[in-house]
Amino acid sequence: xxxxxxxxxxxxxxxxxxxxxxxATIEILQYLGYEIIIPPKQTCCGQPAYNSGYxxxxxxxxxxxxxxxxxxxxxxxxxxxxxxxVRNHYGKLPLSPHYKEIFEKIRxxxxxxxxxxxxYHQDSYFPGLFDASVTYHASCHLHREIGVGDIPIELLKxxxxxxFLPMREADRCCGFGGTFLLKFAELSNAMTQFKVTAISETKxxxxxxxxxxxxxTIDSALKKINSQTKTIHIAEILAAGLIE
Amino acid sequence: MSQLKAKIHETLKNESLQKNYYQATHSxxxxxxxxxxxxxxxxxxxxxxxxxxxxxxxxxxxxxEKAEASLNARNxxxxxxxxxxxxxxxxxxxxxxxxxxxxxxxxxxxxxxLELNDFLEKVGIRALETDLGEFIIQEAGEKPSHxxxxxxxKSASDIAHLFEEKFGLPYTEDERxxxxxxxxxxxxxFLQTEAGISGANFLVxxxxxxxxxxxxxxxxxxxxxxPLHIAFVGIEKVVPDYASLAILLxxxxxxxxxxxxPGYFSMIRNVEPNKEIHVVFVDNGRSDLWQxxxxxxxxxxxxxxxxxxxxxxxxxxxxxxxxxxYPGPIGALLTPLMRNKPGDELLPFMSTLCGACTNACPVxxxxxxxxxxxRHQTKSRQxxxxxxxxxxxxxxxxxxxxxxYSAVSRMARILLKLIPGENLPIPCMNKLRHFARPxxxxxxxxx
Numbered sequence: 225x226x227x228x229x230x231x232x233x234x235x236x237x238x239x240x241x242x243x244x245x246x247x248a249t250i251e252i253l254q255y256l257g258y259e260i261i262i263p264p265k266q267t268c269c270g271q272p273a274y275n276s277g278y279x280x281x282x283x284x285x286x287x288x289x290x291x292x293x294x295x296x297x298x299x300x301x302x303x304x305x306x307x308x309x310v311r312n313h314y315g316k317l318p319l320s321p322h323y324k325e326i327f328e329k330i331r332x333x334x335x336x337x338x339x340x341x342x343x344y345h346q347d348s349y350f351p352g353l354f355d356a357s358v359t360y361h362a363s364c365h366l367h368r369e370i371g372v373g374d375i376p377i378e379l380l381k382x383x384x385x386x387x388f389l390p391m392r393e394a395d396r397c398c399g400f401g402g403t404f405l406l407k408f409a410e411l412s413n414a415m416t417q418f419k420v421t422a423i424s425e426t427k428x429x430x431x432x433x434x435x436x437x438x439x440x441t442i443d444s445a446l447k448k449i450n451s452q453t454k455t456i457h458i459a460e461i462l463a464a465g466l467i468e
Numbered sequence: 469m470s471q472l473k474a475k476i477h478e479t480l481k482n483e484s485l486q487k488n489y490y491q492a493t494h495s496x497x498x499x500x501x502x503x504x505x506x507x508x509x510x511x512x513x514x515x516x517x518x519x520x521x522x523x524x525x526x527x528x529x530x531x532x533e534k535a536e537a538s539l540n541a542r543n544x545x546x547x548x549x550x551x552x553x554x555x556x557x558x559x560x561x562x563x564x565x566x567x568x569x570x571x572x573x574x575x576x577x578x579x580x581x582l583e584l585n586d587f588l589e590k591v592g593i594r595a596l597e598t599d600l601g602e603f604i605i606q607e608a609g610e611k612p613s614h615x616x617x618x619x620x621x622k623s624a625s626d627i628a629h630l631f632e633e634k635f636g637l638p639y640t641e642d643e644r645x646x647x648x649x650x651x652x653x654x655x656x657x658f659l660q661t662e663a664g665i666s667g668a669n670f671l672v673x674x675x676x677x678x679x680x681x682x683x684x685x686x687x688x689x690x691x692x693x694x695p696l697h698i699a700f701v702g703i704e705k706v707v708p709d710y711a712s713l714a715i716l717l718x719x720x721x722x723x724x725x726x727x728x729x730p731g732y733f734s735m736i737r738n739v740e741p742n743k744e745i746h747v748v749f750v751d752n753g754r755s756d757l758w759q760x761x762x763x764x765x766x767x768x769x770x771x772x773x774x775x776x777x778x779x780x781x782x783x784x785x786x787x788x789x790x791x792x793x794y795p796g797p798i799g800a801l802l803t804p805l806m807r808n809k810p811g812d813e814l815l816p817f818m819s820t821l822c823g824a825c826t827n828a829c830p831v832x833x834x835x836x837x838x839x840x841x842x843r844h845q846t847k848s849r850q851x852x853x854x855x856x857x858x859x860x861x862x863x864x865x866x867x868x869x870x871x872x873y874s875a876v877s878r879m880a881r882i883l884l885k886l887i888p889g890e891n892l893p894i895p896c897m898n899k900l901r902h903f904a905r906p907x908x909x910x911x912x913x914x915x
Binding site for chain 1: 473476477480486780781784785817818819820821822823824826827840842843844845846851852856857860861863864867868870873877891896897900901902903904906907909910911912914
């Protein structure tokens with residue numbers, strides 16, 4: 225059988241802040257038997273412009289993105305927010321017919337990482353030890369727009385050594401909201417503080433998420449109070465000790 | 469600092485205020501039994517309710533004609549008010565003709581929108597709020613902070629202080645004592661007042677049934693004891709038939725307060741002997757909203773407050789920050805469309821687009837997607853300051869040119885090395901957060 229190919233989308237925050245998340249994602253998908261293609265010219269899905277209400281800029285970003293992923297059989301990204309942008313919002317933009325066509329072609333093959341694993345490899349087990357206590361923050365777009373529910377938690381619980389600690393109101397927003405964090409800095413911070421309190425109550429070693437934006441936001445507040453709890457992307461947990 | 473941000477700042481400084489908002493809204497969401505225990509039935513009710521509201525609003529002119537005909541057939545008089553001023557004048561005329569100087573009021577957000585109480589006071593008519601929450605805020609000289617729970621921002625201690633100051637009631641936080649005091653005080657008002665003013669939750673068009681939902685019984689007294697009942701009905705409140713009403717009712721109380729069913733549900737169908745009922749249909753911007761295909765769905769709203777209860781932004785900034793009658797996600801949409809004062813166009817931006825509102829809405833209004841749509845439509849310089857727009861444009865340009873993007877990223881890393889410290893140096897942010905610096909190399913440079 226021919227090896228199936230996955231076009232990997234590396235969100236800009238992963239590219240810049242958390243490259244290790246991209247590495248881990250590749251390890252997981254290779255472990256599952258896929259060939260990974262990273263379209264070299266990819267940059268960003270365009271969400272910053274889109275969520276701030278700039279239609280023209282959003283269209284240009286969306287068309288550029290679609291161009292770079294036009295040939296993909298599967299597209300996977302370690303981010304619910306970016307995937308939701310592509311799947312749920314590109315269709316609302318006034319794209320030119322050529323790009324509308326590409327969008328229609330790829331929209332059903334575009335997956336967030338945990339969603340992809342669950343859909344095609346639900347029974348898979350990722351060997352390797354992750355000896356730590358972990359709580360989970362359910363990112364808004366992943367949870368409500370992609371609708372993965374408890375899939376990430378199920379995946380975490382399968383990891384050897386991992387002690388899962390539930391967080392209260394895990395699906396409450398961390399206060400990021402893209403440019404909201406800048407526009408309403410004080411309010412955004414109050415929301416993050418609420419999240420940080422819930423995280424601290426668990427006393428977990430790690431707070432795990434599946435979206436770099438939320439993790440970066442939460443991390444900025446944890447660092448401010450010199451918290452012992454660290455942020456980590458779910459891909460890095462699943463990939464821990466996977467390749468010896 | 470904009471007025472909105474000043475209000476946010478003020479609320480965020482007040483921890484007990486945020487606690488009041490959080491506790492009340494959070495417990496309402498947590499108490500919704502159907503949603504927690506029968507999620508499939510909840511979803512199917514929501515889907516049905518969505519269809520009912522869509523069908524009703526699409527055919528609104530027809531249903532309004534039917535409603536008027538069936539009301540008139542039961543000797544209920546109907547009036548039409550295109551705006552707030554007309555609505556207030558209709559009310560004034562009805563009261564003046566009968567020489568009425570005092571009215572009891574059932575809780576109604578529409579009359580808040582019409583600023584009816586202020587108007588009545590100006591023309592020398594006393595309006596007594598009879599809902600406990602409305603009673604409290606009327607005495608405090610405030611505005612409602614929530615659609616269904618107008619005094620949600622007040623703690624028992626706040627109310628105890630207020631009653632002590634206003635009525636000389638010895639300080640007590642015992643909610644039963646406070647409620648009983650208000651109850652006794654209001655009893656006499658019901659008996660001595662010639663007119664009751666209410667809103668309406670629904671108006672069943674096939675049978676001219678005016679539906680009112682409440683928990684205290686004050687609405688039933690307000691509309692049944694006085695000989696004159698004036699009901700203000702937003703034109704979107706019509707419901708085709710009883711089957712549709714049953715579905716909306718099943719969703720309303722769980723969404724509003726988490727109760728299975730409200731304490732009182734009144735249906736007014738007949739005019740008792742020696743009584744008069746007048747229905748004032750109020751437009752006040754609703755037909756403009758109806759013409760606006762992009763936002764017509766907002767007329768589906770049944771004013772339950774679920775989007776407020778579930779909204780983390782509302783829980784932090786509270787109802788008064790939004791600046792008009794309707795707060796929360798629904799208010800952030802209605803205020804710029806219906807009131808449209810300078811500064812209102814900032815409201816759709818005061819959201820992380822987390823989608824908790826959309827998830828909670830019993831009639832499935834895609835609230836956070838509508839907020840997004842409104843962001844795209846505004847040209848306001850306050851919502852899109854020139855410097856911010858320039859930033860977005862520069863970001864887009866950079867991202868559209870991958871080689872330039874890589875070069876900028878590498879350059880930024882070199883420049884950052886010149887600035888000491890471990891954090892990303894963002895001057896306005898460092899007080900609140902410690903953002904990590906970018907990784908030593910970006911992913912594409914790792915290989």
